[in-house]
Amino acid sequence: MAPVRVLIVGAGSRGSGYAAWIRRHPEVAEVVAVAEPRAEYREPLADAHGLPADARFTDWRDAAALPRLADAALVCTLDDAHLEPALAFADRGYHLLVEKPLAQTRADCEAIVEAARRNGVLLGVCHVLRYAPYTRLLKEVIDSGRIGEIVSVDHLEPVGFWHQAHSYVRGNWRRAADTAPMLMAKSCHDLDWLRHIVGRDATSVSSFGRLKHFRPEEAPAGAADRCVDCPVEPSCAYSAPRIYGRFVAEGRTGWPLDVLTPKPDAESVAAALRDGPYGRCVYHSDNDVVDHQVVALEFEGGATATFTMTAFTRARPRETSIFGTHGEVYCDGDRITVYDFLTDTSETIDVATANDGLIDSGHGGGDDALLASFLPAVAAGDPSLVATSGEDALRSHLLVFAAEQSRLEGRVVPLREYTG
Numbered sequence: 001m002a003p004v005r006v007l008i009v010g011a012g013s014r015g016s017g018y019a020a021w022i023r024r025h026p027e028v029a030e031v032v033a034v035a036e037p038r039a040e041y042r043e044p045l046a047d048a049h050g051l052p053a054d055a056r057f058t059d060w061r062d063a064a065a066l067p068r069l070a071d072a073a074l075v076c077t078l079d080d081a082h083l084e085p086a087l088a089f090a091d092r093g094y095h096l097l098v099e100k101p102l103a104q105t106r107a108d109c110e111a112i113v114e115a116a117r118r119n120g121v122l123l124g125v126c127h128v129l130r131y132a133p134y135t136r137l138l139k140e141v142i143d144s145g146r147i148g149e150i151v152s153v154d155h156l157e158p159v160g161f162w163h164q165a166h167s168y169v170r171g172n173w174r175r176a177a178d179t180a181p182m183l184m185a186k187s188c189h190d191l192d193w194l195r196h197i198v199g200r201d202a203t204s205v206s207s208f209g210r211l212k213h214f215r216p217e218e219a220p221a222g223a224a225d226r227c228v229d230c231p232v233e234p235s236c237a238y239s240a241p242r243i244y245g246r247f248v249a250e251g252r253t254g255w256p257l258d259v260l261t262p263k264p265d266a267e268s269v270a271a272a273l274r275d276g277p278y279g280r281c282v283y284h285s286d287n288d289v290v291d292h293q294v295v296a297l298e299f300e301g302g303a304t305a306t307f308t309m310t311a312f313t314r315a316r317p318r319e320t321s322i323f324g325t326h327g328e329v330y331c332d333g334d335r336i337t338v339y340d341f342l343t344d345t346s347e348t349i350d351v352a353t354a355n356d357g358l359i360d361s362g363h364g365g366g367d368d369a370l371l372a373s374f375l376p377a378v379a380a381g382d383p384s385l386v387a388t389s390g391e392d393a394l395r396s397h398l399l400v401f402a403a404e405q406s407r408l409e410g411r412v413v414p415l416r417e418y419t420g
């Protein structure tokens with residue numbers, strides 16, 4: 001089968017990451033065009049893929065104005081800029097892989113799903129956790145019936161103190177109105193994942209949460225607006241020079257450093273901390289998204305789940321306990337432990353060993369598996385190969401909208417208000 005021809009829309013972290021994967025898998029796909037306004041991100045990507053000048057666009061609109069250049073468009077712009085390119089490329093006949101969240105409102109999410117349906121193109125949504133080898137193994141355990149029927153789930157997303165500071169206090173996702181509320185920006189994966197694992201839709205949802213810590217009122221006495229000028233920086237856990245300095249010292253050049261500067265080294269990172277948004281004091285930024293939130297869910301058939309997202313942890317993989325009528329599962333991203341009530345025995349499955357080390361790559365191997373499933377789906381023209389279809393992702397997005405509404409209005413929200 002000929003490699004799938006791909007247009008990258010937005011060559012930031014995600015777009016560049018997907019392009020790099022494609023370069024490593026030339027038998028699956030090739031990047032034939034890129035749209036990206038920032039030359040320092042666009043040109044290295046275009047050079048690496050040997051793209052001619054007329055396949056390098058500064059704005060996706062210029063690519064969308066031309067006859068179809070590729071089989072699929074990977075929409076990797078920021079959250080508030082998915083709708084327009086998704087609609088434009090669907091109308092041009094491109095198959096679509098759209099980064100999560102699909103869009104910022106229910107109506108816009110529905111418009112993208114409808115555009116894909118109308119144009120007969122495949123629509124995949126980057127709910128990467130579903131694709132992780134870890135999730136696939138866990139789903140096999142659940143579907144095998146080993147723990148009986150799921151009754152309750154307890155799921156934790158330990159975002160991590162420095163990741164929260166990086167993305168949700170200093171970074172792109174710090175203001176809900178500009179991109180999305182925290183639950184959509186970070187945890188739409190988790191609510192999607194819970195639906196996937198339980199294997200049913202939620203019927204009711206309630207949620208609480210707020211911004212507790214990253215506010216001026218919580219600043220230590222004497223804190224300055226920038227870490228590099230701050231007299232209390234040495235005793236601050238959220239010091240940007242310390243957080244990013246650790247990664248520089250490790251010799252990292254990818255995420256999160258490449259968000260600060262396209263070619264990270266000690267000098268370019270220091271300059272970014274002096275002048276850019278990532279050197280701001282976490283107590284004096286213009287952030288408003290929550291730093292902790294809980295969601296309680298009831299599913300069809302009566303199973304219940306609780307979800308906690310919190311900034312105040314060591315950054316580490318998600319942890320989940322699943323309680324069934326005949327057994328219990330605990331998983332932490334690396335290991336899945338299954339306890340059987342009848343035999344009083346436990347089995348631990350090491351996900352890394354079970355998957356040839358795939359777990360080492362982004363999102364527990366989910367990023368790899370996402371492309372390894374979507375691109376062949378395009379090549380075969382087979383929607384059943386797309387692990388998270390537009391319709392499926394839409395149901396998860398509606399759950400997030402409902403949970404956020406519950407948090408804001410202080411009431412239990414029945415999902416029928418969303419799904420009719």
Ligand SMILES: NC(=O)c1ccc[n+]([C@@H]2O[C@H](COP(=O)([O-])OP(=O)(O)OC[C@H]3O[C@@H](n4cnc5c(N)ncnc54)[C@H](O)[C@@H]3O)[C@@H](O)[C@H]2O)c1
Binds near residue numbers: 036079363
């Ligand atoms: N699936 C996941 O787990 C996951 C993880 C992180 C981010 N995301 C999502 O991926 C998306 C991208 O995030 P990111 O971290 O790569 O952000 P980013 O800021 O690094 O990349 C976005 C890129 O879009 C470019 N852009 C802006 N206007 C454009 C235009 N008119 N035409 C073409 N490109 C344009 C920007 O210059 C930027 O390079 C977001 O929606 C984010 O929520 C998903």
